[in-house]
Amino acid sequence: MSDRLGKDQVAALLGWFAARQRSLPWRMAPAGQRPPYAVWVSEIMLQQTRVEVVVPYFEAWMRSFPTVEALAEASEDEVLRHWAGLGYYRRARFLHRAAQELVAAGARGQGGAAWPQSAAAWAELPGIGEYTAAAVASLSCGEAAPVVDGNVKRVVARCAGLELASDTRALHRESAAWMAAAMELLPKAEGPGAWNEAVMELGATVCTPRSPACAACPVADGCHINDGRGPEDAARLAEAYPLPPKAKNWIELELVYGLAACPQEGGVLLVQRIEGWNPGLWEPPSLVRESSGASPEDLQAAWQGSGAPGQLGEELGVVRHTITRHKIQARVHLLETPADTAYQDPSQVGLTGLARKILRRWV
Ligand code: SF4
Incomplete structure (x- = not known):
């Protein structure tokens, strides 16, 4: 038996696919003739994410950013807020940056002559690897x-x-x-x-x-x-x-989170991550716990030494989370904060996945 498919099997697979393919919002035209903007956004969303999860995000995205110009002009916070829940936020940042590059190169709307016309051209944009470049080029221009x-x-x-x-x-x-x-x-x-x-x-x-x-x-x-x-x-x-x-070589991490919520304003004390995973996203203040045997006094001293705000109170519970190669055990404490603390509305910023788990459970 050959290790390649024959003509009949190729035709059989295409026939099978034509008969059963799902109707999805980015399949608005036959493969090879779809608008590159929609194909590109859907392919980036579909990386590491299931189709059923992506569909509502894709639809909301296209309502808010119907063209490449709308995406390029949006603020990073706005883009990350639309992405919140899909995880792997670098994808959203790259989409945003690539949209700005495309617009600077003359691309407009959802497609047209000024858009990349080959996988090689797509691969020059930020966040587009070999797989995505091939998918977008084959589905939008039939390469x-x-x-x-x-x-x-x-x-x-x-x-x-x-x-x-x-x-x-x-x-x-x-x-x-x-x-x-x-x-x-x-x-x-x-x-x-x-x-x-x-x-x-x-x-x-x-x-x-x-x-x-x-x-x-x-x-x-x-x-x-x-x-x-x-x-x-x-x-x-x-x-x-x-x-x-x-x-995979996992890195196990224990983090302490301080949760301060204002019942009158409905806000939560959030800080923006600047390094490590999910830079630019927001979550309650935290600290890497170096020693799991640390006493409450040592923990408080480490909290203050790190520059994190407020005073740690009782432990509410533990949340587990996995991101890239890190297995995180997050110990969530109540946080006592000064009267002039500025709280934020969590629905108005892009939250980390772990922050969403914490807020869903306790706020
Ligand atoms: S599902 Fe089809 S392609 Fe996969 S192992 Fe079975 S016969 Fe082969």
Whole structure:
């Protein structure tokens, strides 16, 4: 069996995708003819975030920033507030900066001749990597640029029987070559954007990490894993592909948060993060707790020594949160603050994910 799909399997997968693709707000036109602004915003939002979560954010975003000029002219705070809840805020900052660069280069509205016309041109903008550049170029202007994400790599590793780990450059390279080879077999009426979407959809819904539905797979007869096996055996074997990545090195952190809320004004004492993760976003004042055995007096001394405002009171509870490589255990204390403390309305600023968890629970 070849490690590439044949013409019939390519057509079968496209037919399957055409019949079942979800109606999503950024799929307003056939792949290859969509407005680049909408495709770009949706692709950035979809990084590390599920489709169901993205849909309402995308719709609200397009109402507030319907054009690239509207986004470029917005303040960073306004942009981050619209992003709050999607996580990985660097994505929003890069979108904002890229919008300003696009407008400075002459781009207007949602698309047109002044917008980038190739994956290489998209990749020059901030926050746009190889995957996003290929996705936007194939979906907006029909360039034959293969996308390679986790779903695509899983489908390729299984179809081609590649014993490679999911985080290796070798699997990435093989996947790009496999996708490009299939694009040469596309029927006349179909573009590379539809092929990219079809393979990703297959990986997301049929060729899933656990219990893939080999019996219902449109490319089963071109798949190495399925070769000569019944669908149940194939599904069991498929779970071993691709090989697992190396374990992540987690950094465990214990933080202390001081929570001061003003019941009359409905505000909360918030500070803006300036370094580390989520710079620019807001959260209650905090301190990294160096020693978990510290006495309340030592803790208070460390709080004051760090320049954090107020006096720590009783501990309300613990919130756990994971961000990038950090596993955070946040101990939330009541904070006693002076009478002239300035409180903020949390709905008017971009909050960190951890701050939202804390406020949801106690405010
Ligand atoms: S036959 Fe099974 S393992 Fe092969 S591509 Fe389809 S779902 Fe994935």
